[in-house]
Every structure is written in structure tokens, then in C-alpha cells.
Amino acid sequence: MKPLPELMSYLEGLSEPHILFDTQYRILAANAAYRRQFSPERSVVGRTCYEVSHHFGVPCDKAGESCPLLKSRESGQRERVLHLHHTPKGEEYVNIELTPLLNAHDEQAFFIEKMEPLRVAHGMSLGQGLIGRAPAFQKMLALVARVAPSQATVLLLGESGTGKELVAGAVHQASPRAHHALVAVDCSSLPENLFESELFGHERGAFTGANAARGGLVEAASGGTLFLDEIGDISLTMQVKLLRLLETGTYRRVGSTELRHADIRVVSATHRDLDEMVAVGTFREDLYYRLSTFPIHLPALRERRGDIELLVTALLDRVTPQRQLRVSEAALRRLQAQPFPGNVRELRNLLERSALLCDGDTIQVTHVEQALLSGRRPTVALPGSQAAPSGHDIHGNASSTVTGAPGALKLVERTALRQLVAEHQGSRAVLAKKLGISQRSLYRKLKALDPP
Structure with missing residues (x-):
């Protein structure tokens, strides 16, 4: 037919x-x-x-x-x-x-x-935007694609470092409001006495120091999207005023009786458990329902380990744009074994430290190990082993090794170097290039392995 x-x-x-x-x-x-x-x-x-x-x-x-x-x-x-x-x-x-x-x-x-x-x-390592192809990432992205063209309020949930601001930007850019402003408000950084005036603006003389009328962030976002980051950190007093904005679409500047209309779409985000906060009375239930018309859970990095290779390439382009750095297969495996409680933000910081420790064009596993030990949650892991959370061995048992103790960095570096020397069949010049260090630095390190 x-x-x-x-x-x-x-x-x-x-x-x-x-x-x-x-x-x-x-x-x-x-x-x-x-x-x-x-x-x-x-x-x-x-x-x-x-x-x-x-x-x-x-x-x-x-x-x-x-x-x-x-x-x-x-x-x-x-x-x-x-x-x-x-x-x-x-x-x-x-x-x-x-x-x-x-x-x-x-x-x-x-x-x-x-x-x-x-x-x-x-789905590839481009420099900007959301990157990933793991099932958990695609599930999240499908929800973004579905809700973005609407006017629904969106609540982004997930651990710190999962990229909530990037996802908020994606919701905005894929919406009919993309040609207007996306205004981000860091709720955790605004003290309560300034929150209302920052959000709604104020009139001249409304309080000490208000020498002129000033529009707020709601006005700045007119026609676009207002992104309320860390919404779980605002006080109960401000929750009431935010609820009024969401319910009526109107607000007043501090010190004014004039009712203004807000032409905005609200996207909010938090790493806190709002359900638990509602249960204990620290977050208003009615506000929660207003904010969470369409909740989206952002997967932790451990839920999308298959994306780490893509993210490594893209993040290196961002943190070291002047250098054409790559990551060795051993270093990549080490990164993929990390638990990353700080998620993509922690991965980015770790890569930046690793890049600073690397003098050549390839980040090796030794650079990653050094970077891990100098970080907040270091783990001492021998080459080829799997990473475990700090203070535990690869089986989850309490570790007798005290991470970050004096000499731990040298111990890991020497152990890794001994294994590399044992496995290497070429010249020292080739080994030095493989490690991303000079031949002189390699000579000093080899000499330190077997002191006289």
C-alpha cells in the first residue's frame, strides 16, 4: 500500500x-x-x-x-x-x-x-552544555525535553555537584522563554534581611541605605526564567512571600503598596530532602507543592559511570583550554573507580589538580593518585586496585591506612613507579614521556626508590 x-x-x-x-x-x-x-x-x-x-x-x-x-x-x-x-x-x-x-x-x-x-x-565530548549517554542521564534528559516547552514550575533534586544549574539552563534554553533572561538566585548566600529586597526590589527610603528605588531579580527575569538555587535554605518567613508570588503571580517591592505582575517561569533546585523538611516543619508543604509541579531527579555520577570518559574529555577542555591534555587508560580506569561523592564538581576539581601535577601532555595514574591524596577525600589505592571511600578498603572494611598521613603520598608514588618500571620495556626517555615528566625528574625519582 x-x-x-x-x-x-x-x-x-x-x-x-x-x-x-x-x-x-x-x-x-x-x-x-x-x-x-x-x-x-x-x-x-x-x-x-x-x-x-x-x-x-x-x-x-x-x-x-x-x-x-x-x-x-x-x-x-x-x-x-x-x-x-x-x-x-x-x-x-x-x-x-x-x-x-x-x-x-x-x-x-x-x-x-x-x-x-x-x-x-x-552524546559526545563537546565543550559546553549537558554531556552524557548513560541510561540514567537519558532518563533525566527526556524529562527536561518534555517539560521545557511548558510553563510548569520545575524542581531539580539531587546531590551537590550533579549540575543542577546546567540543567536549569537547559530547561530555559529549550523553552519559549529562551530569548529572555535566565536569572539565578543563590538562596543560600542571601541573608534573610536582604532576601526580600533582592528578590522583589525596594522603593527609595524603604530602609536605611535605600537611597534610590531599585528593581529586584524577579523584574530582571521578566519574560524569562527565575532559577532559585538551594531553595531549601530559605527561612519560613521568606517561604510565605515566595508562595504568594507563585500562587498569584504578583508581588510588591519593599516599601511599596503597588502590586506588580511577574511574567516569569520558576525553576528551583536543592540537594536537601524537602519531604523530610516538610515532615519536621522547616519547609512549607504548600510551597513544596507549588515548586514541585514537575520534579526531576539528577543522577549522581556513580549512577552514570559510563559517562566519565566523555566528561573527562570535556572538562579538561574547560579547565586547561591552552593545553591539549589527554588521560592515559590507567588513569581513566582509576577515575572510573572513584566513588565521587562530590559528583561532577569533584571530578572537575580532581582533573584540574591532576593537570597541574602533570608536566607533559598525558595525565598518568600517578598524577591522579597524587591529586587524590591532596584532595578532601583522598584514597590510598595501589595501581590496578579499585577505589573505595576514604577510611575503607576495597571490600568496605575499615582501613588501617590513614589517608593523608605524612609519607602517604610518597608511598603511593613510589609503589606506582616501581610497578611502571617493572612493566616498562623501553628506554628511560620513553618512560619519562609516558609519565609526563622530564628525564632529570625521572632520574631523581628512580634514585629515591633505592637510596644508597
Whole structure:
């Protein structure tokens, strides 16, 4: 059964990328917008959608992906998913909206798929934006893609260092408000006596030192997004005033009786357990429900270890833009074994320390070990061992080694160097280059291994 020429003509005139395919996943048509954006050099007609988009040999659901066609068959209606597609620019996250078309017997005969790249996230090591491809990351990103076009308030939940400000930025950039300001408010850094005036502004003479009227952050975010970071840190008094803003969309400057309208979308974030705070009375339940219309949990780094290699490459480009640094396989394995209670922020700090300890162009496992020992949560681990939380061995038992004790750094460095020397078959010049140090530094270190 062939689609009607009128349908083909309709698709061709659409400004967004669309493809038409049958129940066997075969692409029957791709409009001009799709050809320009996704396949400028080769026709996709006659090929399967999963082979074109994913380079799979089987349908998405057989390869561990969420298949919109299968979901549409089960529900009988339109379905949306977020997929990581192969494109001329590399792998990109793409919003998929699939609509089934029925024949005269009310059976699904064809499917129209609309595609919209999600510009705020990447499946490869680009310098900016959200980066990842682990299942936990994709689950979080799918929620971002779904809620961003709406006006719903969003509550970002997760441990410190998981990238809540980046996700807030992604929600803003993928929303209709993207051309207006994203204004971030660090609630934990504002004292209670300044919070109201910073947020809502004040009139001249409203308090000592108010020599002129001043607009607040709500006004600065007009038309855009107000991001309230660490919302769990604000006082009960300010919670009441924030609740009024969310419930009525209005506010007053300090010292004013004029009611002002707020044209903002609110995204908030916290690492605290708001449910527990509500239970003990330190956070208002009504405010919690206003903020959490659409909660999104940000996965910890330990939940997405497969993304560490991508993150390492991207973070090194950010912390050492003038150097073309890479990480050895042994160093990467060491990083992947770390628990990272501080999440991506801790990984970034560790990489920056490791880069400062490296004189060459490759960060070695010895540099990572040194950086770990000089950090807040150092772990003494021999080369090839798995990392464990500070104060515990790799089996989780209390460790007799006192991390950070005098001489611990030298002990780890010497142990690692002995193993590298034992395994190395080439010259000392090659070994020095491998370690990222000069031959003179290597000579001194080797001499220290066996003092006279």
C-alpha cells in the first residue's frame, strides 16, 4: 500500500524535519527539511528508520532503546521519545514525535515522525552544555525535553555537584522563554534581611541605605526564567512571600503598596530532602507543592559511570583550554573507580589538580593518585586496585591506612613507579614521556626508590 500523493506533498511543505514510514520501519518519504538537516548527501528512502538514525540492525526496542512505533502500536495514539541519533554533526539528542495514520479499516498503516534536535545536550565530548549517554542521564534528559516547552514550575533534586544549574539552563534554553533572561538566585548566600529586597526590589527610603528605588531579580527575569538555587535554605518567613508570588503571580517591592505582575517561569533546585523538611516543619508543604509541579531527579555520577570518559574529555577542555591534555587508560580506569561523592564538581576539581601535577601532555595514574591524596577525600589505592571511600578498603572494611598521613603520598608514588618500571620495556626517555615528566625528574625519582 502506497501513501497518497497529497500526503507526500503535505510533508514536503512542512518546515520541520519529517519522515514517513510503514509498519515494517521502511522510510517512504523524507521532506526537504529532513534532507537538509539529517541527510544532505544520501537518500534515506527505502532504508529502515532504525538503521538510518541509530545504525542498528534491528528495531530500537530490540537494541535497548525506547521505540516510538512500538509504543504507538500499544497505545494507539501519538507518542514522544528522546533519542540519540547519528547526524552529519555527530551524535545528537533528538526529540521524536510519532503520529500513526489509520487506513479505512482503522488499522495503523503509516507513521509520520517529526524530529527536533535538542540543542542543550550532547552524546559526545563537546565543550559546553549537558554531556552524557548513560541510561540514567537519558532518563533525566527526556524529562527536561518534555517539560521545557511548558510553563510548569520545575524542581531539580539531587546531590551537590550533579549540575543542577546546567540543567536549569537547559530547561530555559529549550523553552519559549529562551530569548529572555535566565536569572539565578543563590538562596543560600542571601541573608534573610536582604532576601526580600533582592528578590522583589525596594522603593527609595524603604530602609536605611535605600537611597534610590531599585528593581529586584524577579523584574530582571521578566519574560524569562527565575532559577532559585538551594531553595531549601530559605527561612519560613521568606517561604510565605515566595508562595504568594507563585500562587498569584504578583508581588510588591519593599516599601511599596503597588502590586506588580511577574511574567516569569520558576525553576528551583536543592540537594536537601524537602519531604523530610516538610515532615519536621522547616519547609512549607504548600510551597513544596507549588515548586514541585514537575520534579526531576539528577543522577549522581556513580549512577552514570559510563559517562566519565566523555566528561573527562570535556572538562579538561574547560579547565586547561591552552593545553591539549589527554588521560592515559590507567588513569581513566582509576577515575572510573572513584566513588565521587562530590559528583561532577569533584571530578572537575580532581582533573584540574591532576593537570597541574602533570608536566607533559598525558595525565598518568600517578598524577591522579597524587591529586587524590591532596584532595578532601583522598584514597590510598595501589595501581590496578579499585577505589573505595576514604577510611575503607576495597571490600568496605575499615582501613588501617590513614589517608593523608605524612609519607602517604610518597608511598603511593613510589609503589606506582616501581610497578611502571617493572612493566616498562623501553628506554628511560620513553618512560619519562609516558609519565609526563622530564628525564632529570625521572632520574631523581628512580634514585629515591633505592637510596644508597
